[in-house]
Amino acid sequence: NRKLDFTLVNKTGLTIDKVFVSPTNDDDWGEDVMGKDVLADGESVEIQFARSETACNWDLKVVDENKASITWTKLNLCTATEITLKYENKKPTAFIK
Numbered sequence: 001n002r003k004l005d006f007t008l009v010n011k012t013g014l015t016i017d018k019v020f021v022s023p024t025n026d027d028d029w030g031e032d033v034m035g036k037d038v039l040a041d042g043e044s045v046e047i048q049f050a051r052s053e054t055a056c057n058w059d060l061k062v063v064d065e066n067k068a069s070i071t072w073t074k075l076n077l078c079t080a081t082e083i084t085l086k087y088e089n090k091k092p093t094a095f096i097k
Contacts, residue, residue: 009044012087018063023055
């Protein structure tokens with residue numbers, strides 16, 4: 001299994017309730033991987049998951065406190081150690097380290 005763990009930093013201005021990750025070419029979101037109840041704006045959390053996928057490109061979906069979902073697509077988790085999520089003018093952007 002490939003180690004795809006990363007630190008997720010919430011700079012969306014919203015409180016995140018759930019986090020889902022899925023290979024870009026897969027339609028199944030699977031389970032919430034956040035590992036804690038909520039992620040407030042400005043906080044970070046370690047996302048740990050191992051999947052038998054060989055994909056590097058993953059989509060990430062969050063559900064915020066208003067039950068709205070926001071999706072970031074084609075994040076390269078093979079190289080990412082930290083992903084900062086931003087949501088400005090209704091446009092999801094991510095900064096990857």
